[in-house]
Amino acid sequence: MNEEEALITPNKLKVFSCNSNIPLAKEICDYLGIPLGAAEVTKFPNGESFAKINENIRGRDIFIIQSICYPPNQHLMELLIFIDAARRASASRITAVIPFFGYARQDRKDQPRVPITSKLVANLLVCAGANRILTMDLHAQQIVGFFDVPVDHLYASPVFYEYLLTHTDTDNTVVISPDVGSMKMAAAYANILGCPFGVVAKKRIDAANVEAESVVGDVEGKEVLIVDDITETAGTLTAAAEIVRAHGATKVRACVSHGVLNEYAHKRLKDGPLDELITTNSTPVDAGDTGVPITVISIAELMGKAIMRTHLSESVSSLFRLKTKDGTESNAG
Numbered sequence: 001m002n003e004e005e006a007l008i009t010p011n012k013l014k015v016f017s018c019n020s021n022i023p024l025a026k027e028i029c030d031y032l033g034i035p036l037g038a039a040e041v042t043k044f045p046n047g048e049s050f051a052k053i054n055e056n057i058r059g060r061d062i063f064i065i066q067s068i069c070y071p072p073n074q075h076l077m078e079l080l081i082f083i084d085a086a087r088r089a090s091a092s093r094i095t096a097v098i099p100f101f102g103y104a105r106q107d108r109k110d111q112p113r114v115p116i117t118s119k120l121v122a123n124l125l126v127c128a129g130a131n132r133i134l135t136m137d138l139h140a141q142q143i144v145g146f147f148d149v150p151v152d153h154l155y156a157s158p159v160f161y162e163y164l165l166t167h168t169d170t171d172n173t174v175v176i177s178p179d180v181g182s183m184k185m186a187a188a189y190a191n192i193l194g195c196p197f198g199v200v201a202k203k204r205i206d207a208a209n210v211e212a213e214s215v216v217g218d219v220e221g222k223e224v225l226i227v228d229d230i231t232e233t234a235g236t237l238t239a240a241a242e243i244v245r246a247h248g249a250t251k252v253r254a255c256v257s258h259g260v261l262n263e264y265a266h267k268r269l270k271d272g273p274l275d276e277l278i279t280t281n282s283t284p285v286d287a288g289d290t291g292v293p294i295t296v297i298s299i300a301e302l303m304g305k306a307i308m309r310t311h312l313s314e315s316v317s318s319l320f321r322l323k324t325k326d327g328t329e330s331n332a333g
Contacts, residue, residue, distance in 0.1 A: 013311045014057055016086075018066040018078040024099065024281050025065040027300035032308060041078050049074065051082040053089055062091040063134075063307050068102030068121070069260055069283040076102065076121065080128045087129030095132040095310060096125055099282035099299060100258045104139035105230075122146035134306055136282060136299065137229045137257035140181075152316050154306055156257040156280055157185075159299050161192055163278065164225070164255065170195055173223045174249075176215075178202065178240035186227045189255070195225075200240040213243075220248030230258040231277075234265035238272040245273045253278065259285045259294070266290050 016037035017025030029036045038054040064086065066079040079096060086094050106117035118140075125133065126148055133147055136154040144151045175197040177186035183199055190197035198217015224244045231237050231254070241252045252274055259279030261269075266288035269277065278295045279285060287294045302319065309316045 012059075012061050013063070013307075014055075014060045014091075015063045015065065015307065016053070016082065018051070018064065018075065018082055020067045020069055020075040020078070021065065021099065021281070021284060023284070024067075024298075024300060024303075027281075027298060028065065028304045028307065031300050031304035039082070041082060049077045049081050051078065051085045053082075053085055057086060058090040059092045061093050061095075061311050062086050063095045063097050063310075065097040065099070065303075067100040067283045068098060069100050070262070072102040076124075080124055083125070083128040083130050093131045094129055095134055095307075096130040097303065097307065098133065098135045099280075099303065100230075100260070101135045101138055101143070104143055107140040107143055118143050119146040122148075132310065134303070134310065136302075137185075139229055152306060152310065154302060154316070155188075155320060156282075156299065156302075157189060157192065158319065159280060159297050159302055160189075160255055160278065163295070163297055164189075164193060168193060168225065169223055172221075173225055174198055174217055174219050176200060176217065176219070176224050176226050176240060176244060178226050178228050178236045182228050185229060189225070189227045193225075200243055202236065202239060215243055215247050219244045222249055223251040224249040224253070226252065226254040228254070228256050230260060231256045231265060231279075232260045232262055234261070234268040234272070237274065237277075238268045241273040251275050255279075258282050259296070261286050261288065261290075263288075 014037045015029050016039050018041045026036055041051045043049055064082050066075060068076050083094055083096060103117045103121045109116055131149055133151040137156050138153060144153055170193050173195045175186050175190040175195050177183045177199040179202050186197045198215060201214045203213055226237060226240050237254050244252060253276040254274055255278045257280060260283050269290035269292045274292050276293045276295060280299045281296050282299055285296050305319060306316050
């Protein structure tokens, strides 16, 4: 236990979990050296969610871990109800720890008469009683501004960095963004690994299908690392992988913060050109029968450090700084 961890006050710090990712919550508590809080989150026969905290939390610093992943409506309601229970039990501060923030792709009004659902979710969380939000790799940076409470936005790149550095031929690799929206993320990974980067221009046909149109960057004879924040149907990933293969890439891997894989993704990964998918346990990863090696890297230590520093009222920005391949310091975001 280091000096920082020794300052944790177990009688004040309490970590709880709803049902979406209990294994991750237990890992985080193991890192912090405290037990997972006693609570139950269940459903009534009619499907209504119910939460009960089975220990005293009056005056405590509460962290509630819940990814808003499949089924997102149920997991969002569990989180809102748990926050309300903690507020009514007189917790001194409530932090919603949301490793995967569902509804983040509904972040703007891009058509007439559509909602900005990520803003609605932010309002609901604050209204329920959340005093802070801790999340990772939001789909759009502006979502931080949707909240009227402090938001600590972490990045998965420090978690991936050690694995990528030891499993990547950085002298012969190109980091590729599968669309314009992920260019900043791809540039950050390329800077950390000391690789060139490029981008795939794509056209979205519908919610589950995209078409890659061109590649900006030289990938011929290179290994390609595709970087994105989320994959659900794997349409963007496989379209990008196919076009870089067509332009001469010798090996194609994908590094994705949130692997929210469904049946479309399983089929595309099985039939597609990816050699490896690297993701985190921000959500439970359903690998299915993809035939593609899926490497899942834990974010428990990253989240644990952020919880510890939040509890101690210390900065979390040092979690964003990494030593690059050439020894200089770079921002993970």
